[in-house]
Amino acid sequence: MKTVTLTLTNPSELFIEGQNITPDNFAGRKAAEIAALDVWEGKQKSPLGKYFTVEGDGGATAEETKIVLRGDCTRVKRIGQQMTAGEIVIEGNADMYIGGWMKGGKIHVKGNVDSFCGIGMEGGELIVDGNAAHHLGSSPRGEWRGMQGGVIRVAGNAGNDTATFINGGTIVIGGDADIHISTHGEGGTVIVKGNAKGRVGGQMVKGDIYVYGTIENPLPGFSMVDEVEQEVDGETARFAHYIGDLGERHPTSKGKTVYANLYTKL
Amino acid sequence: MPKKIENVGCPYCGVCCDDLVVTVSDDGKQILEVENACAIGNQIFHHATGSERVKLPRLRQPDGTYKDISYDEAVDYAAKVLYNAKKPLIYGFGSTNCEGMAAAAKVAETAGAVLDNCASICHGSSFLAIFDNGYPSCTLGETKNRADVIVYWGANPAHAHPRHMSRYSIFPRGFFTGKGHKSRKIVVIDPRHTDTAQVADIHLQVKQGHDYELFDAFRAVVRGHEIPEEVAGIKRERILEVVEIMKKARFGTIFYGMGLCHSDGRNHNVDIAISLTRDLNDYTKWTIMAMRGHYNITGPGAVWSWQYGFPYCLDLTKKDIAHMNPGETSSVDLAMRDEVDAFINIGTDAGAHFPIEAVKHLRKHPWITIDPNICMASEISDLHIPVGIVGVEVPGIVYRMDNVPIQYRKVIDPPEGVISDEELFERIHKRLSELEAEEAAKGPAKAAPEGVRAEE
Ligand code: SF4
Numbered sequence: 001m002k003t004v005t006l007t008l009t010n011p012s013e014l015f016i017e018g019q020n021i022t023p024d025n026f027a028g029r030k031a032a033e034i035a036a037l038d039v040w041e042g043k044q045k046s047p048l049g050k051y052f053t054v055e056g057d058g059g060a061t062a063e064e065t066k067i068v069l070r071g072d073c074t075r076v077k078r079i080g081q082q083m084t085a086g087e088i089v090i091e092g093n094a095d096m097y098i099g100g101w102m103k104g105g106k107i108h109v110k111g112n113v114d115s116f117c118g119i120g121m122e123g124g125e126l127i128v129d130g131n132a133a134h135h136l137g138s139s140p141r142g143e144w145r146g147m148q149g150g151v152i153r154v155a156g157n158a159g160n161d162t163a164t165f166i167n168g169g170t171i172v173i174g175g176d177a178d179i180h181i182s183t184h185g186e187g188g189t190v191i192v193k194g195n196a197k198g199r200v201g202g203q204m205v206k207g208d209i210y211v212y213g214t215i216e217n218p219l220p221g222f223s224m225v226d227e228v229e230q231e232v233d234g235e236t237a238r239f240a241h242y243i244g245d246l247g248e249r250h251p252t253s254k255g256k257t258v259y260a261n262l263y264t265k266l
Numbered sequence: 267m268p269k270k271i272e273n274v275g276c277p278y279c280g281v282c283c284d285d286l287v288v289t290v291s292d293d294g295k296q297i298l299e300v301e302n303a304c305a306i307g308n309q310i311f312h313h314a315t316g317s318e319r320v321k322l323p324r325l326r327q328p329d330g331t332y333k334d335i336s337y338d339e340a341v342d343y344a345a346k347v348l349y350n351a352k353k354p355l356i357y358g359f360g361s362t363n364c365e366g367m368a369a370a371a372k373v374a375e376t377a378g379a380v381l382d383n384c385a386s387i388c389h390g391s392s393f394l395a396i397f398d399n400g401y402p403s404c405t406l407g408e409t410k411n412r413a414d415v416i417v418y419w420g421a422n423p424a425h426a427h428p429r430h431m432s433r434y435s436i437f438p439r440g441f442f443t444g445k446g447h448k449s450r451k452i453v454v455i456d457p458r459h460t461d462t463a464q465v466a467d468i469h470l471q472v473k474q475g476h477d478y479e480l481f482d483a484f485r486a487v488v489r490g491h492e493i494p495e496e497v498a499g500i501k502r503e504r505i506l507e508v509v510e511i512m513k514k515a516r517f518g519t520i521f522y523g524m525g526l527c528h529s530d531g532r533n534h535n536v537d538i539a540i541s542l543t544r545d546l547n548d549y550t551k552w553t554i555m556a557m558r559g560h561y562n563i564t565g566p567g568a569v570w571s572w573q574y575g576f577p578y579c580l581d582l583t584k585k586d587i588a589h590m591n592p593g594e595t596s597s598v599d600l601a602m603r604d605e606v607d608a609f610i611n612i613g614t615d616a617g618a619h620f621p622i623e624a625v626k627h628l629r630k631h632p633w634i635t636i637d638p639n640i641c642m643a644s645e646i647s648d649l650h651i652p653v654g655i656v657g658v659e660v661p662g663i664v665y666r667m668d669n670v671p672i673q674y675r676k677v678i679d680p681p682e683g684v685i686s687d688e689e690l691f692e693r694i695h696k697r698l699s700e701l702e703a704e705e706a707a708k709g710p711a712k713a714a715p716e717g718v719r720a721e722e
Contacts (some may be wrong), residue, residue, distance in 0.1 A: 014353055015605055042273070042353030042607070043378030043583040096594055115593055134593065138364025140593055142397030160531075165398075182532055184398065199478055199531060203541060217476065220483040220497045 008071030023086025276656025314413030363662025419435030420525015617642030
């Protein structure tokens with residue numbers, strides 16, 4: 001695997017849109033060619049090299065390409081957007097859409113990320129050591145087929161609207177989550193190891209949610225059915241099992257109605 | 267002889283009353299009387315001729331005062347600001363006609379700007395819900411002629427849309443609703459005991475910020491499930507009672523307002539209201555409608571959706587791609603995150619409506635206000651360009667809150683020399699195109715206007 005190191009040496013006045021910063025686009029390119037790729041600052045299109053110094057060449061394919069971002073990328077959007085393979089390590093914070101529409105490979109952010117990270121994700125792994133803002137692993141606006149697959153791990157807290165319209169894949173939040181988890185969900189799993197504020201599983205059709213802490217405002221559309229012991233994220237624990245959202249439509253499978261499941265740790 | 271003009275549309279709120287009678291003086295310069303309008307509608311007409319109007323664009327000087335300049339100079343200044351900015355924001359359009367909105371969109375596209383309207387801080391969340399969940403709506407005429415159950419959820423038309431209840435919802439006698447008020451049931455759901463709640467048969471005083479839970483309970487009951495004894499501060503029996511009324515209706519309409527759009531969850535509150543409306547259609551006919559605020563704030567949604575496929579928060583910086591994602595491309599977020607470097611405020615007052623922090627961020631860059639009147643935004647701008655008042659001095663198409671287009675007319679002429687929003691944007695567009703052509707011809711040699719600013 002070959003490593004390309006980007007160091008943000010000349011920060012932008014506005015935000016940089018870096019959708020070209022993916023192993024897919026860097027693969028097969030020499031450092032100088034990578035520095036010539038387009039990034040946007042508002043309506044201004046510039047070469048990547050205007051803001052970043054580029055060291056190292058890309059690998060032959062995306063799988064063989066690793067990108068390391070240094071410097072303060074708090075104002076850089078869309079890193080790793082639509083990537084299919086390879087690896088990205090962001091040493092500090094990053095802005096919006098990190099790993100958006102990602103299909104494969106791995107992104108590791110050592111700081112915090114802003115909103116819309118991992119939206120429309122189909123595969124791969126997005127790991128955030130800090131906090132994530134809103135719409136983590138959510139669907140893009142108006143898109144009723146949300147996250148399809150892959151794993152998102154946020155060590156800290158998440159904002160509101162996590163996993164809206166989730167269809168598959170797993171999201172693990174180490175800390176607390178704000179309102180709206182898996183709203184309109186049709187599958188997938190969300191695990192909140194801290195507390196949830198409320199509206200957990202609203203309008204949810206199918207899928208699973210685990211909340212280890214408390215839910216400040218539980219929804220009336222969820223009803224407790226039993227207690228279960230389950231292995232979640234490598235550890236086994238007892239959970240109260242609720243089904244819902246009883247207000248929402250639900251499909252039937254083999255003559256039985258399929259509900260979404262909400263588990264709260266006992 | 268003073269002249270009476272009939273069937274005049276009111277350029278104030280989204281009810282778009284089009285039955286006003288306006289009396290103008292002999293010389294056609296003064297508005298003497300306005301009949302049929304409510305108090306706020308009345309005011310907008312009298313304000314036109316009863317107050318001191320700005321008749322020329324005003325440019326901020328280094329000493330902080332304003333100096334009158336010509337429209338040509340103002341057009342040149344605005345075009346250069348847009349041309350030189352990396353990401354200008356054009357926001358407003360609550361109070362102008364569709365012709366002006368279309369012309370502004372042309373400017374935004376050429377300038378590579380973000381184009382946004384007041385829905386961004388108002389019913390924008392309704393758009394998001396509609397994208398996600400559809401919009402089983404109707405026209406106000408259908409409500410008037412058919413509805414026997416009306417729900418106002420988080421809306422207070424008694425104050426915000428004064429003639430809504432008398433023209434369309436509670437009081438009028440329609441084709442199938444000949445008994446008017448007597449044959450209708452009115453449900454108001456609001457944490458406050460509003461003046462609208464006063465006229466309701468049932469008022470559910472929902473706990474502030476918990477509408478989503480209440481909707482969820484309504485939906486669970488509609489599907490025949492048990493719910494807890496109390497949800498969002500409302501007892502189970504009351505919820506069962508209201509659901510029964512809704513299911514037994516012949517035709518119902520849910521009108522909702524800022525109570526849903528401006529409390530926690532925003533679009534999701536509207537979204538689940540839409541889901542409830544759909545559920546109720548398993549039993550009878552139910553519809554839902556947003557109580558849009560200004561008389562033509564529905565307009566930019568209609569015009570820009572037709573032009574670009576999105577109703578608001580349009581990022582046109584890539585020119586051939588329209589990108590929309592509120593939270594990122596919405597005006598207040600752009601301002602708070604310092605994502606834009608020039609601002610045009612048109613047909614609204616961002617100075618009064620935006621959070622002060624957002625205003626401070628925007629104020630670091632050139633700020634132009636286009637408005638017939640003096641407002642907070644005009645007083646902190648680098649440039650204020652006056653225009654004619656739509657519906658009073660300028661005719662045009664407006665969209666009522668139910669998406670019905672209405673041709674508005676003018677009753678008097680604008681002050682001498684004052685032009686319309688449409689003409690102004692067409693002229694800015696022409697100047698902008700000239701600048702682009704010059705640039706293409708001789709490379710980068712553009713004079714940036716001084717970003718002269720008022721005292722903070
Ligand atoms: S209800 Fe609205 S449109 Fe009708 S007169 Fe009053 S302000 Fe004007």
